[in-house]
Amino acid sequence: MSYDICIVGSGAGASPVAYTLAKAGAKVLVLEKGPWLTEKEFYKDELAISLRDSYNPNLADEQHVIEEEYVRENGSTYWDGEPTSESGWSFWNGTVVGGSSNFMSGYFHRLKPVDFRLRSEFGAIEGANIVDWPISYDELEPYYAQVEREVGVSGKVVKHPHQEPRSTEDFPYPPLAEHAVSSWIDKGAQALGFHAIPVPRAVLSQPAMGRNSCEYSGYCSSYGCSTGAKGSGRAALLNHAVATGNLTIIPNAKVHHINSNDQGEVTGVQYYDRQGRDQQVTAKIYVVACQAIETSRLLLSSTSDYFPQGLANSSGQVGKNLIFSAGGTGSGDFFFDEIDKQQQAELKQVGPFINRALQDWYQIDDKKFQGANKNGKAKGGTIDFLFHQNPIARVGGSQWNEHNELVWGEALKQNIFNEFTNYKTLRFEVFNDWLPTDNCFVALDEEVTDKWGDPVAKVRIGSHNHDLEVGEYLAEKGAALLKKLGAKNIATSVSSSPPTNLMAGGCRFGNDPKTSVLNKYCQAHEVKNLYVTDGSFMPTGGSVPYTFTIYANAFRVADHIKTRWLAS
Known part of the structure; x- marks a missing residue:
């Protein structure tokens, strides 16, 4: 069967396209490698x-090869790769219908206008491939508002030094119930x-759009929502798209090759079905959205006589300038015997979110900060506060005493009891730019294959020292607030x-096909009917x-595809 739109992947970059086009009447197919849960x-x-x-996936079946930089005894450096089946370091983020959006924390901060003009605002940084975006904040803003309505974002807009412009006065849903410690943070920050x-x-x-409201279990990050x-x-968009009768989702479908002709058009997609059989589907327009690493891997694997370096890769840019999120974490302990009973009760509360962040240093203008430009001015970032609930992780070190000796029996029981009854840890996470460099990219590994025999992605994960400088600056600010709140054992890690x-x-x-893969509408420069709508853009x-921005951009591109489809 032939479709109007074929989408590879089903997460935040794919679901807005499927939702928009299915509602418009197009026949849409989504191919998802994982199960439909x-x-x-x-x-x-x-x-x-x-x-x-x-x-x-089981890393013995599907994995990556991760290249890291090492230093020799003479001070020189080299890159060496290790399969994740050996290291246990998984780069998968949710291989199910709906993708990693099922397991996100759901922190939905917008980008700010300055993020679209990083090169213009702060200048070049040696060793970093910084460019301005081909679109502005104003072009994406209506789609941030659309995500807030249709995906469902709860919150409250307050004035602060780096509040971005909005077309709507507030979020469509009121704030979630807040943990009592939120008020501690408010007072300490003030x-x-x-x-x-x-x-x-x-x-x-609150219940809306056929979905229930939060039940405040306390387990959100990394967990699916029951x-x-x-x-x-899946919950916000794909379920509604399926209900139109225009969306077909095929789970357990591992796409391994995108076919193309010498006119620069995709002609079909090949995938392995649940039984391992090689299947093919065709459509008028194709969208790839299977997360950054796997999207690059798929395009690089889709060679042809016309695209010998991989689909849409005559420029050699596919896989280049991979980015992550720079930053780190911090924590501080509050001991129950050092605070009054009311504070103890507030601290022991489980369920509601803290939902507090700092963005005072989203742009750093501090003479004490050297940075790459040595003028105290740099792009900064965000600090989010949270509790980690996982009890198994929390007791992970309880099997050791202060002399690093293994304990068991009553001593182990006492250590575990103390862990849960003596104190509670408040944490923060720092988010700042991971600058794109020549040493962070995706390629195909020449030796390691997945269970279907296809080359896996080889991922080099080089970073820029500037990222660490910004992260450490922000972590110091987070630690200062923890100290003000009276926390002990304050520690940071960037x-x-x-x-x-x-x-x-x-x-x-x-805008330049020589230095980019996609145009401003996320359409491949070289392939007329191919779009990429996950975070790869x-x-x-x-x-x-990134998830909020991926959603918003996918809605923006979906409008473009809908206009094109309606005109065809």
Whole structure:
């Protein structure tokens, strides 16, 4: 059967396209490598989620090769790769219908106008491939508003120094219930001259659109939502698209090659079905949205006589300028015997979100900050506060005593008891730009294959030192607030190791076909009927989690595709 639109992937970059075109009357096909799960399959099971990685492929079957930089004894450096089946380091983020949007935390900060003009605003940084976006914030803003309505974002807009322009006065859904510690952060921030702001979340605070509201289990990040409150692409968009009768979803369909002709057009998609049989489908327009690494891998694998370096890759830019999110974490402990009973009760509360962030340093203008330009001015970032609920992770070090000796029996029981009854840890996460460089990219590995015999993606994860400088600056600000709140054992960690759930780039969009893969509408420069709508399009990432922007851009591109389809 031939379709109007064929989409590879089903997450935040795919679901708005499927939703928009199906509602417009187009016959849409979504090919998803993973299974089609629903709310009844999502449990708050830490063993399944965090330790067994149940919603992702077995690394013995599907993996990546990760290249890291090492230093020799003489001081020179070299790159060496290790398969993730050996390291256990998974770069999968949710291989199910709806993709990683099922398992996100749902921090929905918008990018700001400055993020679209990083090169113009702050200038070049040696060793970084920084460019301005081919679109402006104003062009994307209506689609941020659309995501807030149709995916469902809860929150409250407050004035602060870096508040971005909005076409709507507030979010469509009221804020979620807040943890009592939120008020501690508000007071501490005010005392320091900081501006604590409510965090908008892609989680419904009240029932809407056929979905239930949040039940405040306390388990959100990395967990599937059993109520449908979380705005995953599946719950918020694909379910409604299927209901139109115009969307077909084929799960357990692993796309391995996109066929093309010598006129620069895609002619079909090949995939392995559940039984491992090689199938082919055709459509008028094709959309690839299977997350940054796998999208680059698929295009690079789709060679032909016309595209010997991979589909849409005559420029050699496919896979280049991969980005993650830079930053790190911080934490501080609050001991129950050092605070009064009311504070203890507030701190022990489980369920509601903290939903507080700092963006006072989204742009850094501080003479104490050297940065790459040595003038104290740089792009900064966001600090989000949170609790980690996972009990197994929390007791992970309890089997050791202060002398690093293994304990068991009563001593182990006492350590675990103390872990849960003596204190609670408040944490923060720092998000800042991971600058694109020549040493962060996707290629095909020449030796390692997946269970179907196809070359896996080889991912080099080089970073820029500037990312660490900004991250450390922001982490100091987060630590200062924890200190003001009276926390003890304050610690921060800023690393160049990438967070594997925050990836983008690899098929950046731009106006010049020599330096970009896609045009401003995320259409491949060289392929008339091919679009890429996941985070691959992003030339720079900004200083917030990416999902909100991926959703908004996918809605923008979907409007373009709809206009083209209606005119055909």
